[in-house]
Each structure stands twice: as C-alpha cells, then as structure tokens.
Amino acid sequence: MREHIEAIKPPRALFLDFPMGRGMGKPNDPVFQKKVIREAFGLLDTDSGPVISDFPEVIPVKDGRMGYALPPELVLSVEDIGDVDAVLAEVKAEMAALRPDYEAAVAARGRTTVGASGLEIEEFAPFVAGFLNGEMPQSPRKGMPAIPLLKLVVEDLEAYFTETRTHRDSIDDLELMGKWFWEESKTGRMLLLLEAVSIASDNKVMLQIVEMSLMAPRFWSEGPLPGTSAAGW
Numbered sequence: 016m017r018e019h020i021e022a023i024k025p026p027r028a029l030f031l032d033f034p035m036g037r038g039m040g041k042p043n044d045p046v047f048q049k050k051v052i053r054e055a056f057g058l059l060d061t062d063s064g065p066v067i068s069d070f071p072e073v074i075p076v077k078d079g080r081m082g083y084a085l086p087p088e089l090v091l092s093v094e095d096i097g098d099v100d101a102v103l104a105e106v107k108a109e110m111a112a113l114r115p116d117y118e119a120a121v122a123a124r125g126r127t128t129v130g131a132s133g134l135e136i137e138e139f140a141p142f143v144a145g146f147l148n149g150e151m152p153q154s155p156r157k158g159m160p161a162i163p164l165l166k167l168v169v170e171d172l173e174a175y176f177t178e179t180r181t182h183r184d185s186i187d188d189l190e191l192m193g194k195w196f197w198e199e200s201k202t203g204r205m206l207l208l209l210e211a212v213s214i215a216s217d218n219k220v221m222l223q224i225v226e227m228s229l230m231a232p233r234f235w236s237e238g239p240l241p242g243t244s245a246a247g248w
Contacts, residue, residue: 149221
C-alpha cells in the first residue's frame with residue numbers, strides 16, 4: 016500500500032504495484048523474482064532517506080480487486096450438507112488424487128508452506144468436517160483452541176491446492192486458482208458448507224468463523240452475508 020509507505024516513511028522502500036500477497040511478483044518465475052530482490056537491495060546504495068522507489072513493472076489486478084473474491088450469490092445452506100461422511104469421503108479422495116502432484120511440487124521447489132496448522136495432511140479434512148454437525152470438535156493441538164486452529168487448517172488446505180496446481184499446470188492467475196478451489200473443488204465446497212453451518216449457529220464462537228473472515232474470501236464491498244453482522248468484512 017503506497018499510502019502506508021508514505022505515512023510510515025521507512026528509510027528505503029520499494030513500491031510494488033502487484034496484487035495483494037504477491038510481493039515477489041510471479042510464481043514459477045525466478046528471473047522476475049530476482050529482479051525484484053535486486054531492485055530492493057539497490058536502494059541500499061542511496062545516501063539518505065526516506066526514499067520510495069517504484070518498481071518499473073506492474074502486474075494488473077482484475078476489476079480493481081487485489082485478489083479472488085467469491086461471487087456474492089454463492090452462499091450455501093445447511094440443507095446442502097446432506098451426509099457429512101459422504102462430503103468427507105469426496106474431499107479425502109480429491110486430496111489423495113492430488114498428493115503425487117503436490118509431492119512433485121515440493122520436490123521441485125525444495126520447500127512448502129503447508130504445515131502452519133501442525134497437523135498431518137490426512138488430518139485436515141476430518142478436522143474441518145467435524146464442524147459440519149454444528150458442534151466444535153476437540154482441538155488436536157494442545158494449547159490451541161479449535162477456531163484458531165481451523166484458520167490455520169484452511170490456510171494449509173489452500174496452500175496444498177495452490178502449490179500443487181501452480182507447479183503442475185504452471186498457472187499464474189489468481190482468479191482462475193480461486194474459482195477452481197472455491198467454486199469447483201470438493202474441498203472448497205466443504206469450507207462453504209462450514210460457512211453455512213456457522214451462519215446458522217447460535218454459538219458466538221462458531222459465528223466468528225464468518226464474522227472475522229477466518230475462511231472464505233468474500234469481497235467486503237459486495238455487502239454482508241445473509242444472517243451475519245459482517246463485523247469483520
């Protein structure tokens with residue numbers, strides 16, 4: 016955010032006109048990424064500051080948005096859940112099918128961002144599905160309540176899918192990735208079902224899943240989700 020840089024006035028700053036969360040620019044493009052790094056380090060040669068330098072290349076965003084946002088009409092209800100065991104089985108099968116490509120991506124990159132939750136990959140889906148009955152499951156991590164852990168599990172799920180697809184198919188399109196995960200995958204649907212459960216819940220802690228935007232990427236300017244105060248949107 017350029018206005019933040021201008022207000023804080025760090026000694027040296029490189030402004031990147033990229034989509035939110037993509038400070039290095041383009042995935043799977045080490046040449047471009049090194050160019051960003053070298054441009055930033057080049058600011059160390061300036062004698063005094065504050066200095067704000069503009070990176071010469073721009074990565075455009077779509078319709079003025081900084082990232083993917085769910086269509087406002089895509090709101091599921093608890094009636095859409097059906098058999099929780101069937102939902103879980105579909106998600107587990109989907110994740111298992113992606114596992115070889117995920118492992119190939121990790122091997123090629125030498126790293127992964129999956130792991131923030133501290134759970135094994137096989138534990139992600141069962142933990143999320145445990146919420147679909149309207150009750151909070153026991154947190155498997157000592158000292159971490161279920162809701163904060165859920166946020167990390169969702170991040171791990173998104174990373175699992177994103178790392179797999181960006182490597183396997185060389186995709187560099189936030190909108191395409193978001194549409195695939197949230198609108199087409201079984202795992203994205205499971206998370207939207209959890210959102211529906213949270214909206215219908217009388218449990219204030221469960222409602223935090225939606226109101227604090229812990230999960231689904233909804234665009235705040237589209238207005239609040241039905242049945243919520245939208246405090247965090």
